[in-house]
Amino acid sequence: MTRPGLCRVEQIMGTAITLDLADDLPPAALHELADDVFAWMREVDARFSTYRPDSEVCRFDRGEVLLSEASADLRFVLEACADLWGATDGFFDAYATGRLDPSGFVKGWAAQVASDRLLAAGAANHCVNAGGDVRVRGFSPAGAPWRVGIRHPWDAMATCLVLTGTDLAVATSGVYERGRHVLDPRRGAPASGLRSVTVVGTDLGVADAYATAALAMGTPGLGWLNGLDDHTHAVVTDDARQYHSVGLPLTD
Amino acid sequence: MTYPHTHAAGRRTGTSSRHGGRSAAPVPPQIPDRRGPGGRRLLGLLLLVGLLASVLPWWLGTPAGSLRSTAATVTAAGRISGLIAGYLLLVQVLMMSRLPVLERWIGGEQMARWHRDVGATLLVAVLAHLSLILVGYADLRNQSILAEVGTLLGDYEDMVSAFVATGIMMLVGLSSVRGIRRALPYELWHLLHLSSYLILLLGFGHQFTHGAQLYKPGPVRTGWIALYVLVVAALLWGRVLAPLAFNLRYRLRVADVVAESPDTISIYLTGERLGRLTMLGGQYFRWRFLTRGCWWQSHPFSVSAAANGRWLRLTVKVVGTHTADLRDLTPGTRVWAEGPSGTFTAAHRVRERALLIAGGSGITPIRAMLEELPPGAALIYRARTPADVLLSRELDWLAQERHTSVWYVIGSRDDPGPRQLMSPDGLRQLVPDVARRDVYLCGPPGLVEQSVRALRGAGVPRRQIHLATFEL
Amino acid sequence: MRRALLAITGLAASTTALVVFKGSPAATQVAQNLPTAQPVNPTPQGVDPAAEPPADATAEPPAGAPTPSVKPSAPASAKPTKSTARPPSTPRTTTKAPSAPRTTTKAPEPTTRRVTGPGVDNEYGFVQVQIVVSGTRIVEAVSLSLPSGGESDIHSDDVSSRYDGTGGEVVQKQSANVNTVSGATETSNSYKQSLRGAIEQAF
Numbered sequence: 072m073t074r075p076g077l078c079r080v081e082q083i084m085g086t087a088i089t090l091d092l093a094d095d096l097p098p099a100a101l102h103e104l105a106d107d108v109f110a111w112m113r114e115v116d117a118r119f120s121t122y123r124p125d126s127e128v129c130r131f132d133r134g135e136v137l138l139s140e141a142s143a144d145l146r147f148v149l150e151a152c153a154d155l156w157g158a159t160d161g162f163f164d165a166y167a168t169g170r171l172d173p174s175g176f177v178k179g180w181a182a183q184v185a186s187d188r189l190l191a192a193g194a195a196n197h198c199v200n201a202g203g204d205v206r207v208r209g210f211s212p213a214g215a216p217w218r219v220g221i222r223h224p225w226d227a228m229a230t231c232l233v234l235t236g237t238d239l240a241v242a243t244s245g246v247y248e249r250g251r252h253v254l255d256p257r258r259g260a261p262a263s264g265l266r267s268v269t270v271v272g273t274d275l276g277v278a279d280a281y282a283t284a285a286l287a288m289g290t291p292g293l294g295w296l297n298g299l300d301d302h303t304h305a306v307v308t309d310d311a312r313q314y315h316s317v318g319l320p321l322t323d
Numbered sequence: 324m325t326y327p328h329t330h331a332a333g334r335r336t337g338t339s340s341r342h343g344g345r346s347a348a349p350v351p352p353q354i355p356d357r358r359g360p361g362g363r364r365l366l367g368l369l370l371l372v373g374l375l376a377s378v379l380p381w382w383l384g385t386p387a388g389s390l391r392s393t394a395a396t397v398t399a400a401g402r403i404s405g406l407i408a409g410y411l412l413l414v415q416v417l418m419m420s421r422l423p424v425l426e427r428w429i430g431g432e433q434m435a436r437w438h439r440d441v442g443a444t445l446l447v448a449v450l451a452h453l454s455l456i457l458v459g460y461a462d463l464r465n466q467s468i469l470a471e472v473g474t475l476l477g478d479y480e481d482m483v484s485a486f487v488a489t490g491i492m493m494l495v496g497l498s499s500v501r502g503i504r505r506a507l508p509y510e511l512w513h514l515l516h517l518s519s520y521l522i523l524l525l526g527f528g529h530q531f532t533h534g535a536q537l538y539k540p541g542p543v544r545t546g547w548i549a550l551y552v553l554v555v556a557a558l559l560w561g562r563v564l565a566p567l568a569f570n571l572r573y574r575l576r577v578a579d580v581v582a583e584s585p586d587t588i589s590i591y592l593t594g595e596r597l598g599r600l601t602m603l604g605g606q607y608f609r610w611r612f613l614t615r616g617c618w619w620q621s622h623p624f625s626v627s628a629a630a631n632g633r634w635l636r637l638t639v640k641v642v643g644t645h646t647a648d649l650r651d652l653t654p655g656t657r658v659w660a661e662g663p664s665g666t667f668t669a670a671h672r673v674r675e676r677a678l679l680i681a682g683g684s685g686i687t688p689i690r691a692m693l694e695e696l697p698p699g700a701a702l703i704y705r706a707r708t709p710a711d712v713l714l715s716r717e718l719d720w721l722a723q724e725r726h727t728s729v730w731y732v733i734g735s736r737d738d739p740g741p742r743q744l745m746s747p748d749g750l751r752q753l754v755p756d757v758a759r760r761d762v763y764l765c766g767p768p769g770l771v772e773q774s775v776r777a778l779r780g781a782g783v784p785r786r787q788i789h790l791a792t793f794e795l
Numbered sequence: 796m797r798r799a800l801l802a803i804t805g806l807a808a809s810t811t812a813l814v815v816f817k818g819s820p821a822a823t824q825v826a827q828n829l830p831t832a833q834p835v836n837p838t839p840q841g842v843d844p845a846a847e848p849p850a851d852a853t854a855e856p857p858a859g860a861p862t863p864s865v866k867p868s869a870p871a872s873a874k875p876t877k878s879t880a881r882p883p884s885t886p887r888t889t890t891k892a893p894s895a896p897r898t899t900t901k902a903p904e905p906t907t908r909r910v911t912g913p914g915v916d917n918e919y920g921f922v923q924v925q926i927v928v929s930g931t932r933i934v935e936a937v938s939l940s941l942p943s944g945g946e947s948d949i950h951s952d953d954v955s956s957r958y959d960g961t962g963g964e965v966v967q968k969q970s971a972n973v974n975t976v977s978g979a980t981e982t983s984n985s986y987k988q989s990l991r992g993a994i995e996q997a998f
Contacts, residue, residue: 089975091974091975198974198975200975200976200977203976203977203978204977205975205976205977207974207975211974217974217975218972218973218974218975219973219974219975219976219977220973220975220976220977221976221977221978222976222977222978223967226967229967230967230973230976231967233973234977241977242977243977243978244978245978267978269977269978378813381813382813382817385817386817387816387817388817388818390814390817390818396814396818399813399814399817400810400811400813400814403810403813403814404806404810407806407810439796439799440796440798440799440802441799441802443796443799443803444799444802444803444806447803448803448806451807
């Protein structure tokens with residue numbers, strides 16, 4: 072069973088980054104594209120990882136790097152985080168833990184940039200999945216629009232919804248994901264009400280931040296998501312009810 | 324029938340007492356009705372039901388087949404033991420609340436025994452809970468147990484206080500081991516034991532922040548909080564409000580201090596409305612004499628005469644500094660009393676005839692009980708020397724009036740007389756129907772043990788043997 | 796102290812009994828079934844339609860086998876077909892014996908092979924997928940090793956039975972025919988990784 076393109080998975084940023092290239096390009100080109108994508112991801116990790124004391128973001132947080140000296144990427148991310156802080160009424164907060172931690176935006180943004188670069192390089196059919204944040208473009212190897220499942224909040228092996236499209240940024244934030252401390256035997260998220268929030272748009276970084284913010288808002292987050300322009304959403308509450316926008320690109 | 328009160332009874336050293344040692348009431352006290360064990364059994368049943376109810380939320384909330392790994396199983400066992408421990412802690416505190424209804428149904432002595440057993444079980448439950456949760460969580464997170472302790476202490480609210488509570492509990496448990504307890508001065512031991520309230524306070528938070536069955540608002544959480552409220556209310560009632568009401572009503576004060584023997588004194592107390600004071604012979608109060616040097620200690624002593632509406636009397640053997648201080652009490656000193664407590668009474672008899680065995684100063688409650696037992700009782704009074712026999716004149720008088728047979732058995736344990744008597748055959752010879760009598764025992768531990776053995780050997784069923792102990 | 800010892804022993808025994816009772820019957824069944832039991836499942840492929848409905852054989856195992864303990868009541872109300880998927884797992888074992896001889900007589904049939912994908916480690920544990928291939932068709936994919944200690948274990952207390960409900964309840968779809976999963980983090984990716992590895996090995 073051969074399929075066009077290439078699929079590669081690597082563990083970066085403490086999560087699995089999956090790249091699925093569906094263009095029928097020669098293997099060498101595919102490998103080069105894949106190498107570029109993963110090299111970019113590693114660059115993002117080195118710059119933005121809060122677990123590496125020597126990363127630029129940590130050094131900036133400690134004051135060892137001034138804003139004027141910071142790299143373009145860091146300045147972009149900081150500015151984006153500030154805008155998102157305003158847009159989410161403070162629920163997306165890069166300083167929520169006390170230290171600078173833009174990872175609620177960075178993961179999605181990195182995948183978005185990777186996807187943009189692939190598109191620019193001529194690979195118009197691809198799927199980038201960075202630890203659950205998904206950017207799809209074009210068609211799957213089978214020739215149909217990409218099918219993106221949303222993880223079932225209680226069963227890691229199942230999905231609860233399936234989306235389909237040729238240009239989607241899908242970001243899901245769930246209480247089953249809480250940074251590194253995923254296995255929290257405690258009760259769960261600080262705010263109660265929402266178990267899992269999925270935001271669909273065209274910019275994965277923004278969608279990622281919106282999903283994180285809505286989750287932190289708890290039940291009122293549903294109303295906030297409802298008022299968002301240009302984004303659709305799907306939400307599962309703590310009492311196992313599911314809500315989604317009318318325009319969500321669902322399929323069976 | 325009036326009693327001549329020309330002789331003040333029991334005085335050997337010549338100090339006079341206006342009150343006399345005999346009951347000054349115009350009629351003999353009524354023989355109290357028998358009280359069955361129903362109350363105790365009902366309470367035991369209630370406590371068991373409570374235990375089941377506290378584990379029920381776990382049972383209902385865990386779907387069958389959901390414990391799919393060792394870690395999950397261990398954690399589940401940890402949760403169950405946590406629920407059990409939480410419940411037992413509440414029971415433990417409730418037992419020490421001195422609620423009048425508990426004192427009536429169970430009595431201080433029995434409660435002290437239950438308290439010790441529940442305490443040991445509680446400690447084991449808490450340690451099991453701690454270990455199982457640590458092991459389970461550490462396994463789930465794939466880290467060492469030590470690292471898990473760090474995570475719990477650092478990232479989880481209320482866990483530092485929970486650990487401190489456990490430490491205190493272990494200390495309290497350790498200090499209650501008989502050998503260690505004897506080595507500690509009583510005041511220190513008592514102070515340490517008081518810190519058990521801290522255990523309740525410090526352990527409270529983590530149950531509701533992290534308890535899988537308790538963190539969600541709902542009937543279980545509300546029920547558990549209600550239990551806490553009930554227990555605290557019981558504490559408040561039993562230890563503060565009820566004693567306050569009692570003392571404000573009766574306003575007891577020292578009337579006279581009389582020497583019964585070189586090392587024993589009787590303290591007579593008067594007050595107001597003593598006619599309404601209900602107590603039974605054989606019961607005790609916890610007395611706090613509000614004078615310098617004595618006010619901060621509370622000690623249990625039995626009353627040595629049945630209620631007569633005019634005065635209360637306690638007869639105390641001087642053994643330590645506190646009891647020595649009692650000798651110097653001046654009349655008029657206010658007394659704070661908590662009670663009456665105890666089930667060592669005529670109301671708890673099972674049969675219609677009784678045998679009483681007293682040793683040394685253990686005669687006190689027995690002397691009080693004699694006034695209320697049905698006629699035909701028998702009393703064996705063990706004393707080392709004739710000088711150790713207390714209240715002999717009262718006993719002689721009671722023997723006459725209440726048709727009680729009194730035997731004074733003088734000598735040490737190994738003397739032939741006492742040794743022959745304190746055996747199954749000896750007892751049966753003295754009291755042929757001993758197996759059909761209630762036997763009340765009060766005296767030094769050695770005598771009590773020896774007597775129990777002899778009685779059991781003579782065929783006396785356990786439920787007919789009543790012991791008075793003041794361990795707590 | 797004797798009474799205390801009695802009480803302690805009694806409580807310890809009851810606690811053990813409680814956890815054992817709530818322990819998973821399905822897990823042990825899964826553990827027994829998967830490595831050895833499945834090979835003969837290709838029989839529903841068309842040779843033995845009487846055994847089980849084919850839909851169960853191909854679609855259920857990935858979701859059915861690991862999940863029976865997680866969704867005790869939901870499937871009962873939401874998807875009646877799923878709830879019947881579990882009992883067949885016992886009949887499957889019993890039909891093994893009689894079916895075994897069938898494999899030997901299946902020489903003229905396309906050969907079935909079981910291929911095990913590479914094991915993938917993640918935070919939760921070890922994930923490994925096994926596929927059963929008949930000719931060039933993947934007949935089914937099975938999780939051999941389930942991550943233990945995943946949130947499903949921890950949240951088993953939270954799951955309780957709030958899963959039922961009318962309208963708007965969370966439903967469960969098969970994950971086998973999506974290209975990717977959002978919100979998956981480790982587990983599903985590992986699953987697909989191992990699945991992919993198995994596929995690449997098979998062909």
